[in-house]
Amino acid sequence: MSLKVGEKIPETTLYHLGDDGVGTIGSHEAMGTGKVVVFAVPAAFSPTCSDDHLPGYLVHAPEILDHGVDKIVCLAVNDPFVLSAWSKERGVGHQLTMLSDGNGDFARAAGLELDLSAIGLGIRSRRYGAILVDGVVEYLGVEPGKQVTVSSADAVLKALG
Numbered sequence: 726m727s728l729k730v731g732e733k734i735p736e737t738t739l740y741h742l743g744d745d746g747v748g749t750i751g752s753h754e755a756m757g758t759g760k761v762v763v764f765a766v767p768a769a770f771s772p773t774c775s776d777d778h779l780p781g782y783l784v785h786a787p788e789i790l791d792h793g794v795d796k797i798v799c800l801a802v803n804d805p806f807v808l809s810a811w812s813k814e815r816g817v818g819h820q821l822t823m824l825s826d827g828n829g830d831f832a833r834a835a836g837l838e839l840d841l842s843a844i845g846l847g848i849r850s851r852r853y854g855a856i857l858v859d860g861v862v863e864y865l866g867v868e869p870g871k872q873v874t875v876s877s878a879d880a881v882l883k884a885l886g
Contacts, residue, residue, distance in 0.1 A: 727836035727867070733757075733860050735834035739800070740825040742809040752831055755824060757860030759795035762881055765832070767839055767849040769803045769811035773871055778852065779815055781878035786820040789878065792885040794856075798822045802829045802849045826850060837867065854881045 728734065737752045756763055764782060766774035779799065782789070786797055798821070801808055805825040812823045832838040832850035839851045854876035856864040864884040866875030874880065 728862060728865065730862050730865055732862055734857060734862065735831065737826070737830040737834050739831060740805040740827050741823065742805040747805050750824070753860055755822070756798055756857055759859065760793055761796055761798060761857045762789055762794050762855070762885075763798045763800060763857060764854045764876055764878075764881070765800040765826075765837065765850040765852060767802070767841060767852055768846060769801050769807050770814075773852075773873060774801075775811070775815065777873045778876065779811075779817075781873070783815070783817065783820060785878040785882060788882060789885065792882070794885070796822055798824055800824050800826050800831065800850060802826050802832055852876050854878075856881060856884055 734752055734756060738749050739752055739755055741748050741750065766778050768774055782797060789797055803825060804827045808823045808825050817823060826832055829838055829848050837851045837853060839849045841849050852868040854866045855862055866880050868876050
């Protein structure tokens, strides 16, 4: 069953790469306090994720934060080393928090997993954009296909009002 508006996000372990190596953080700690915009991508470095999805959030980060958003989180079912390399390659800096759902635990617990085994990628996360307030979903735009429409930074900005 997929996560829905009005529901609290599941508690799972997420990963990030810091100065001391790979670290962990609970999803409630990472995304459960304040107003948080989350967008998930199926695969870092893939064309749609790199050329369409992530860039919109980088361009619109200041505007999103001006709507009272405390942080913007990018989730991907990639390991933290890949997310760190993608972040550096795309010039993310400190604008976004890049978190690894390396085992797909959050995607699975939220009912937002996507089976891309047919193209050798295994189980990933569906592409979505969300607005969370204290860990409760206020907006959730899950893409029905490969496009970036309801999960885009523009769609999230519109939902923020």
